[in-house]
Amino acid sequence: MMAIYNIIKKEDPQLREKSKPVTKITPNILKLIKNMVETMYDANGVGLAAPQVGVLKKVIVIDVGDGVTALINPELIEASGEETDTEGCLSCPGLLGEVTRFAKVKVKGLNPEGEEVIVEGEGLMARALQHEIDHLDGILFIDKAKNLRKQD
Numbered sequence: 146m147m148a149i150y151n152i153i154k155k156e157d158p159q160l161r162e163k164s165k166p167v168t169k170i171t172p173n174i175l176k177l178i179k180n181m182v183e184t185m186y187d188a189n190g191v192g193l194a195a196p197q198v199g200v201l202k203k204v205i206v207i208d209v210g211d212g213v214t215a216l217i218n219p220e221l222i223e224a225s226g227e228e229t230d231t232e233g234c235l236s237c238p239g240l241l242g243e244v245t246r247f248a249k250v251k252v253k254g255l256n257p258e259g260e261e262v263i264v265e266g267e268g269l270m271a272r273a274l275q276h277e278i279d280h281l282d283g284i285l286f287i288d289k290a291k292n293l294r295k296q297d
């Protein structure tokens with residue numbers, strides 16, 4: 146049975162806390178991942194981090210159109226280039242801003258089977274990886290955005 150979580154909003158202090166690494170992949174962690182994916186799709190998002198659903202664990206899910214990438218304990222290991230683009234966030238509904246991020250990234254983490262994987266991303270995937278990893282450190286895109294504005 147899938148569940149749609151409530152996405153907590155920017156006023157919630159939990160969004161500013163650092164997430165804890167996952168030490169063991171349990172059925173609860175796998176359920177969290179499944180439900181985060183459902184929640185992300187339900188909200189028409191391209192990414193979601195566990196702190197956004199009130200769980201302070203290092204878990205992110207992303208789908209930029211190529212299927213779901215779920216990462217446990219993701220860590221940026223390589224980055225190059227620079228790109229500025231418009232970003233929004235499910236925890237900051239109705240806000241958009243220009244954020245400069247690395248253009249290409251490599252992220253190391255565990256997949257839901259517990260295997261170490263390296264995910265390479267550029268363009269939207271690179272942006273989504275960095276945006277979601279920021280959430281795990283208590284950083285919101287509005288902290289980095291220029292020209293912050295309300296969505297029409």
